[in-house]
């Protein structure tokens with residue numbers, strides 16, 4: 066196989082050396098795939114701005130809370146795991162409805178009520194014991210580190226790298242969720258985030274499957290995929306995140322991927338078996 070040249074992107078010299086030694090282009094050149102992924106991302110962003118799809122959920126009230134209340138957004142990030150994203154992102158709204166109060170002080174002071182609200186049928190989360198602990202812990206952290214104001218986590222125009230680190234300091238926020246949150250804050254919520262070359266893709270199951278099937282990534286490993294995204298789109302690696310996730314959810318299913326309808330059809334080498342090896346799928 067020919068070495069991958071990464072046409073259309075401008076990798077740093079050091080990173081280019083890594084690429085040439087480790088990777089090969091299977092069928093199509095990777096730059097064309099990356100361009101198609103970014104074009105899909107631009108379409109998704111335009112649709113979100115036009116209100117075609119809600120930014121987070123299909124519930125306008127829940128979306129309004131997430132957009133206008135930084136603490137609710139933080140809770141959404143914390144609870145977004147092991148369940149469909151739409152269910153996770155509507156959770157802050159449902160939790161607020163069930164509680165007698167809201168905000169970091171209230172939640173930190175009422176752990177029993179928070180746990181009860183999660184457990185009340187229908188349960189708010191797949192893990193109704195662990196998740197409220199994460200939320201209460203996060204509330205305490207907002208009080209202790211950010212004077213009770215969740216917006217202070219990102220309101221000083223941090224770099225993408227610093228913001229990821231701040232978010233990862235919260236119990237329950239992994240690399241995947243911190244990287245995703247940086248993108249959401251900058252792209253959809255208008256938060257000023259500097260140094261977007263330091264943004265990253267989230268190591269998400271849909272993204273992993275697409276990166277392997279397109280041949281962009283060679284193995285299912287977080288460091289490898291994050292580094293590949295940095296090489297493919299060095300000016301803003303995190304910009305690849307949402308469109309890759311959406312392609313995985315919309316067409317590149319674990320079983321029976323719909324290649325004929327996928328935005329990457331004609332470009333993707335369709336390494337279906339490689340994607341089937343994604344752990345946890």
Ligand code: SF4
Pocket residue numbers: 275278279312316317318322323324325327328329330331333334335336337
């Ligand atoms: S659905 Fe098919 S064409 Fe689209 S990314 Fe997956 S394997 Fe490639």
